[in-house]
Amino acid sequence: MTDKAQHPDTIAAQALGWIDERTRAVIPPLHVSTTYLRDEDNQYRSGRVYARADNPAFDQAEAVINALEGGHQALLFASGMAAATAVFQALKPGDHVLAPKVMYWSLRNWLMGFATEWGLDVELIDMTSPDAVAAALRPGRTALVWIETPANPLWTVTDIAETARLAHAAGARVAVDSTVATPLLTRPLALGADVVMHAATKYLNGHSDVIAGALVVREDSPYWQRVRKVRAQLGGTLGSFEAWLLLRGLRTLHLRVRAASASALAIARHFDGHPLVAEVLYPGLPQCQGHTVSLRQMNGGFGGMLSIRARGGEAAAIAVAAKTAIWKRATSLGGTESLIEHRASVEGAGTPAPPDLLRLSTGLEDTADLIADLEQALALAHP
DSSP states (O other): OOGGGSOHHHHHHHGGGOOOTTTOOSSOOOOOOSBOOOOTTSOOTTSOSBHHHHOHHHHHHHHHHHHHHTOSEEEEESSHHHHHHHHHHTSOTTOEEEEESSSOHHHHHHIIIIIHHHTOEEEEEOTTOHHHHHHHOOTTTEEEEEEESSBTTTTBOOOHHHHHHHHHHTTOEEEEEOTTTHHHHOOGGGGTOSEEEEOTTTTTTOSSOOOOEEEEESSOOHHHHHHHHHHHHHTOOOOHHHHHHHHHHHTTHHHHHHHHHHHHHHHHHHHTTOTTEEEEEOTTSTTSTTHHHHHHHOOSOOOSEEEEEETTHHHHHHHHHHHOSSSEEOSOOSSSSOEEEEHHHHHOTTOSSOTTEEEEEOOSSOHHHHHHHHHHHHHHHOO
16 A cells, blocks of 8 residues: 555554554654764765754654655644744745734744845735635735634634635645644645645644754645755754654654544534634634634534634623633743633734633543533633
8 A cells, every 4th residue: 555545544544554664563663863874975865964954863763753644745844833834934035925903923924024134025824715815916926825723713714715716827836734624634835835834743743842943845846955955954843752742742643633623623613602612713603703714614514623702802801711620820822731812912913813722622621520620610710
């Protein structure tokens, strides 16, 4: 059976069936060397020169991620931010870039700060509207359209296929932050995207113990070679142990994503219409933005992320987070533990997050326990 014929569950669990031919070990060794021996004629026929770009510790994790996404090649980075910014740093000053108004806040701040100061022409639009995308595209000038779907923290959904069609007609590339969807639920390259980004810290690793990022490209190009140079020359590379841990996390990706998605859907349905909840934001609910598109481009679930808006405004939302026992008040997402966060406080001025919004990352605890914990917190916050 070829890799492409294998089910994603098999690819993840087997990590592509790698075996150490020398020891017959089913788990790869930890490669920590930073440098590699030259041949007697001063060549590097091994393909290894220096671990910043040629670390064998990256090989298997990159191969697994690439197989899950159905790409040409994957690259590991030191963080999701290192991966995401490399996509933009491979562009040229003066290039026009479209990005969504609702997106990961740290990347948005980098785009509107460093990237614009460096010379990129960054325009934030409603990426969920094909009409808005079509109106903002500048044929021959727009170099990149950046999509995040579902988008943090409102979980709005962008139609990848339609956006890619519009962008390509204008001569632009499309990159998708698919961190929340993961390759198990959405495969952006198959929908027309050129590059996929993952904050691998989140679901790909899944245990809140690794900072990592990944990019996957649909096909090779001079642009992709510039991305490779950005990683090597700016040094945004992952450590060997972190790559090893990431591979270990990938082996249970399919189990974790499906469990978290099922739990998130149950929680969203439970609190939809709840007297102490003003609104539930989750693409799996029929009334939420992007539900119809999600049915088309997400397969097997709607992800483990949702947000609730507490009745009573900001003070009530912060009080709810303070009263939870199982849900932990912490930043991040995609781990085995469930997290709750008052997102507007984290993002600050200009955030699209309403002040009454709580972002929930559903972990792997019992769903009934998670619901009961939120119920008691809501009750305590509304005496």
